[in-house]
Amino acid sequence: MTIGGFKNHPYIPNSVEEVQKEMLKELGLDSLEDLHAEIPEELKLKSKLNLPEPFKSEYELRRNLEQTLEKNKTCKDYINFLGAGCWQHYVPAICDEINGRSEFLTAYAGEAYNDHGRFQALFEYESLVAELIDMDVVNVPTYDWAQAAATSIRMAARITNRKEALVVGTIDREKLLIIKNYCDPAVNIRLINYDKETGKMDLEDLKAKLSENTAAVYFENPSFLGFIEDQGQEISDMAHNAGAISIVGVDPSSLGVLAPPSHYGADIICGDLQPLGIHMNYGGGQSGFISTRDEEKFVMEFPSRLFGVAPTVKEGEYGFGDIAYDRTSFGNLREKGKEFVGTHTSLWAITAGVYLSLMGPKGMYELGQNIMQKSQYAIQELGKIKGVKGSRFNSINFKEFVVDFNDTGKTVEEINKELLKRGIFGGKDLSKDFPELGQCGLYCVTEIHLKEDIDKLVNSLREIIEG
Amino acid sequence: MKRIKRDYKVRNFHQAKWDEPIIFELSNKGERGILVPKVEKEIADAIGDGVSKIPESMKRETLPNLPEINQKGY
Secondary structure, eight states, X not given: OOSSSOSSOTTSSXXXXXXXXXXXXXXXXXXXXXXXXXXXXXXXXXXXXXXXXOOSXXXXXXXXXXXXXXXXXXXXXXXXXXXXXXXXXXXXXXXHXXXXXXXXHTTTTOOGGGOSSHHHHHHHHHHHHHHHHTOSEEOSOBSSHHHXXXXXXXXXXXXXXXXXXXXXXXXOHHHHXXXXXXXXXTOEEEEEOBOTTTOOBOHHHHHHHXXXXXXXXXEEESOTTSBOOOOHHHHHHHHHHTTOEEEEXXXXXXXXXXXXXXXXXXXXXXXXXXXXXXXXOTTTSOOEXXXXXXXXXXXXXXXXXXXXXXXXXXXXXXXXXXSSGGGSTTTTTGXXXXXXXXXXXXXXXXXXXXXXXXXHHHHHHHHHHHHHHXXXXXXHHHTTSTTOBSOSSSSOBSSEEEEEOGGGTSOHHHHHHHHHHTTEEOOEEOTTTOXXXXXXXXXXXXXXXXXXXXXXXXHHHHHHHHO | OOOOOOSSOSSOOOOOOOOXXXXXXXXOTTOXXXXXXXXXXXXXXXXXXXXXXXXXXXXXXXXXXXXXXXXXXX
16 A cells, blocks of 8 residues: 555655555565554554645645645734734844844754754854843753743642642633633642732732742742833842742833842743744744753753863864753753753744843844833823723833723724724733723734834724723 | 766765854844834824833843844845
8 A cells, every 4th residue: 555645755755656665575564554554453543534635746735735824814814903912013024034044944953963063053142142131151052931920830739848839810811710720739720919009919918828838939020010110139038038939920121220130039930932022823832931040950840951171172262062961851860860851942042142142232122112112102192082091000011012092982892892903902801800990901912013003003003082 | 968877875874063263253233134113203293212111120230141143145
């Protein structure tokens, strides 16, 4: 028999029947089915899968795929104010150019035999992020921020030998589910209340919940709801006084203008690399980093690969390689490793490294300033619409902010439907995840928004709400 | 030209060798790799610099020590 489906499949080598026969003869087998002889009969699929007919050429496949994709409305077609963990930023052309190079695209996680500078690129990425957050050690990234936060919490639980983590009350509900799922059963997760006026952490509640069981306190800057948490040092101090570890999740695009968490007591910093030159894409554009000081008690709890630099036997040459490789599940420990590690999102690490090299210190500052100015302008203008509060919380925001529609008599869902008709993706509807806020939407404004985009949003909302 | 016989190898496999400086070593003060858009004058007039509203405890005091490089090379 031939390989199922197609004869001479273009992506499968040695698909000519004569070649297959020759190879089978060499193996002493009669048919391709004999290759699966050890699979028990009852597990073998006897009928065909219920799939549509295959496309018989690349052209037909592409034609059909493009027709299907045309049904989507993208952020190029519409103006987008959605963020909530995946943000629209400008991606410099060189980011795509470099991460599309086959040395990285196909070999980013291979072995030494196909290493064309990958270890150096990953070492440089780690060094660049370390400078941005002013910390020592940065890992090869995890799947996303939620994964990075969950692993940070598990690291803290192992370091302190405690079983409870206190998590900021304004956390993204999806991220919370991932953290709970990943930490179960090793760490119990409890939420800390937040102040209804400012959104910031309720320090009284934190004080009441801290105990000798607390492994870590986890909070974010800017918070999921966009405001800046300025009590970072107090929170870290309270955690440390209770013998717990301070973990801060951070949006790296804010760090040209905002103090990095290492300046207000964070022991472990995590976050997402997606704002750093990575396109928004469904299910794939996220990448989580974790960072600590260069202390053995922290370093040895990373499940991830860490790359370092050392001189080689040859004068004038740098060598790049794994640090404490045996600590990972790649090393000798395998399934007995502290946590699983895979190749994850290393390609995005290289992309983030390219982005940070391009931006430099001034670029990151200007990016942060641009976002602060634009989001403040949007909040101010939205607040002029009847019944709308531009920002629900009276704190200062970075990039995202909660727009309060409670006094408009309309739901966020109704408003967003109307915005869609006008070519605008409105902010994330918070009414289900944060019912205590009523009808509020989480809006995101970045450097990609022009004044005319923000004005169009404001005029459209005025039309929808005031009639 | 005659067709080359492929029953022997002309040269042995050799590993890729790299002798590249680290990206930080390419830094030249004042160089830019990409320019970030500035906000429109109307926004700057209405809002100001945007960053002075950051709470004191959350202002970054010194810029991150990232390299300053252009796209072309050195």
